[in-house]
Amino acid sequence: MNLLLLGRGKTGSLVAEVAHERKHRVRIVGSKENTACAELTSEKLRDIDAVIDFTAPYCILANIEACVRAGKNMVVGTTGWYPEIERIHELVEKHKTGFIYAANFSIGVNLFFDAARAAAAALRRGYSGQIFERHHVHKKDAPSGTAIALQNAIRQAGGGPENVEITSFREGEVVGMHELVLESGNDRIYLCHDAKSRRGFAEGALRAAEWLVGKKGFYNFKDVWREL
Numbered sequence: 001m002n003l004l005l006l007g008r009g010k011t012g013s014l015v016a017e018v019a020h021e022r023k024h025r026v027r028i029v030g031s032k033e034n035t036a037c038a039e040l041t042s043e044k045l046r047d048i049d050a051v052i053d054f055t056a057p058y059c060i061l062a063n064i065e066a067c068v069r070a071g072k073n074m075v076v077g078t079t080g081w082y083p084e085i086e087r088i089h090e091l092v093e094k095h096k097t098g099f100i101y102a103a104n105f106s107i108g109v110n111l112f113f114d115a116a117r118a119a120a121a122a123l124r125r126g127y128s129g130q131i132f133e134r135h136h137v138h139k140k141d142a143p144s145g146t147a148i149a150l151q152n153a154i155r156q157a158g159g160g161p162e163n164v165e166i167t168s169f170r171e172g173e174v175v176g177m178h179e180l181v182l183e184s185g186n187d188r189i190y191l192c193h194d195a196k197s198r199r200g201f202a203e204g205a206l207r208a209a210e211w212l213v214g215k216k217g218f219y220n221f222k223d224v225w226r227e228l
């Protein structure tokens with residue numbers, strides 16, 4: 001595929017690496033070249049099969065609007081735009097493009113969430129639950145977006161009206177560890193996802209771009225990753 005990658009930061013640079021390994025051609029655009037979406041006109045995107053975005057919340061909506069209006073398929077890893085999700089969904093339908101997004105493109109994390117949803121049944125059978133998340137000391141937010149998503153997934157899976165409490169740790173260079181611990185008087189269940197690197201995000205995003213070829217519509221990665 002001919003890919004345009006927006007963002008050459010921590011995740012974007014890994015997406016470029018994995019894209020080359022998977023034999024795609026990649027053009028990478030950073031913030032300086034893309035002021036006011038200068039690189040996202042129909043003319044400049046003519047030869048591009050899909051755009052992958054790992055940029056920042058301040059520019060993501062403008063990037064999405066420009067690419068969708070130019071009729072291009074998009075894979076969006078950037079977070080922070082979900083309050084506008086319905087408007088973007090309509091825009092994608094109107095322009096008949098393909099669009100896939102995720103707060104977490106890691107297949108392992110999506111599997112872990114499935115296991116956690118199944119385990120949520122324990123909370124209706126007398127177990128108490130706790131979420132622990134560990135990340136590197138440079139991380140600005142706490143709790144992590146993934147821990148909050150895990151908490152929501154457990155509640156939506158019928159884990160009771162009360163949210164499972166999240167405890168955050170910031171230690172050394174930990175890439176990202178999430179644990180769900182369920183405890184009764186008789187036993188303890190541990191579910192844990194421990195990321196070794198950011199490559200899981202990059203691989204998932206690339207596989208999503210490959211899956212999107214020839215498709216139209218608005219997709220959440222959590223609903224389609226099993227098909228990849």
Ligand SMILES: NC(=O)c1ccc[n+]([C@@H]2O[C@H](COP(=O)([O-])OP(=O)(O)OC[C@H]3O[C@@H](n4cnc5c(N)ncnc54)[C@H](OP(=O)(O)O)[C@@H]3O)[C@@H](O)[C@H]2O)c1
Pocket residue numbers: 006007008009010011012029030031032034035054055056057059076077078079080102103104105106201
């Ligand atoms: N869905 C997932 O699986 C997943 C995984 C990891 C991260 N994320 C999300 O992805 C986003 C990026 O994360 P990150 O850790 O890679 O951040 P990062 O290291 O800060 O990288 C962001 C990059 O975007 C570039 N950029 C900013 N505005 C741009 C524009 N208008 N056009 C093109 N490039 C632009 C920045 O360039 P300059 O440095 O030149 O400003 C920077 O290189 C965040 O929203 C994060 O939450 C999602």
